[in-house]
Amino acid sequence: xxxxxxxxxxxxxxxxxxxxxxxxxxxxxxxxxxxxxxxxxxxxxxxxxxxxxxxxxxxxxxxxxxxx
Numbered sequence: 001x002x003x004x005x006x007x008x009x010x011x012x013x014x015x016x017x018x019x020x021x022x023x024x025x026x027x028x029x030x031x032x033x034x035x036x037x038x039x040x041x042x043x044x045x046x047x048x049x050x051x052x053x054x055x056x057x058x059x060x061x062x063x064x065x066x067x068x
Contacts, residue, residue, distance in 0.1 A: 025053045
């Protein structure tokens, strides 16, 4: 049996963050602007049309982060 150790608040927070991610990607695509992230200690600009963001269109394929 797999236990769900994640609190209800954590579940709601994760759902809100997934929705926010989708909104940010959609807005960047709509306005043709880069998505700016902090990655590996640097600020990077990414193309919102890159394959990295394709799952934003279909949240059913989005993965839950591993909780440990």
